[in-house]
Amino acid sequence: MSTTSDLRTEPPGLPADVAARVRALADQLHDAVRDEMLRKDPAPEVLALWQAAKMINAAAGGLDDHVEPATSAHTSRWVEVAFNASDIADTALRIAGSRMSLSDAAAHVERADVDALDVPFNAATAYAATVELTPAHDGEEYARPVTVAVAGDxxxxxTVPGGASPRPYxxxxxxxxxxxxxxxxxALGDVVIASIDKPAT
Incomplete structure (x- = not known):
């Protein structure tokens, strides 16, 4: 009998018995929200829990739909966890914003930027990028295309089809x-500031 860890079922550093118990908990969470997820338009709060179950399952090695060689299974598993976590963040922020006015949301973002500027390392997270929305002037007011570009690049x-102007969000x-x-x-702060603090040897 081989004692080598199977990366398709056991992430390195996570004992097999722990992984099995965590996957069982993820299954319980999945079952708890299944009926609500079967509704035509499930509540975003339910969706967040569904996504959490998927993330926990992936973190515990339960990628049932992926058959990959052991050399890439570890990377694929944790990339899947990252995507699940990003989906949860999107859903949670959709929920958080559902009872906020636009002015309240803008004020919240502004406060976060000001707080980030108070700490040198965190300053990289304030106003981290500029996105330019440039309507094309093609005379078609009802569906003008919009070009989204990273400033300076x-x-x-x-370029995507546009809607009425101003565009609501x-x-x-x-x-x-x-x-x-x-x-x-x-992430940019890690790359730039870390390279300054820790010169390559």
């Missing part, structure tokens, strides 16, 4: 944008 753009969407820019800022 004209080679990386995405929700408080939840504003919170989601701020959250993901904050995470981007944190």
């Amino acid at each position: 004209p080679e990386r753009t995405l 929700t408080s939840g969407q504003l919170l989601r944008v701020a959250h993901h820019l904050d995470r981007l800022g944190a």
Whole structure:
């Protein structure tokens, strides 16, 4: 009998018996919200719990739909966990913004930026990126395309059909944008500040 860990079922560092118990808990959570998820339009609070069950299952090695060689299973598992966590963040911010006015959401984002600027390392998360929305002038007011580009990088753009102008957005969407820019800022801070603090040897 081989004693080598099977990366398809057991993440390194997580004992097999612990992984099995965690997967069982994820199954219980899945079963608890299944009926609500079968509704035509499940509540976002239910969706968040469903996504949490998926994330816990993946973290415990339960990627039932993925058949991959052991060399890539570990990476695929934790990338899946990251995607699940991002989905949970989006859903949670949609819920958080559902009872906020746009002005309240904007004030919340602004306070977060000010707080980030108070700590040198965290400053990288404030105003982490600028996204430009540039309507094209093609004379079609009812469906003008919009080009989304990273400021200063004209080679990386995405053009999509536009809607009425001004284009409405929700408080939840504003919170989601701020959250993901904050995470981007944190990652950029790790790359830039860490490289300054810890020169390559």
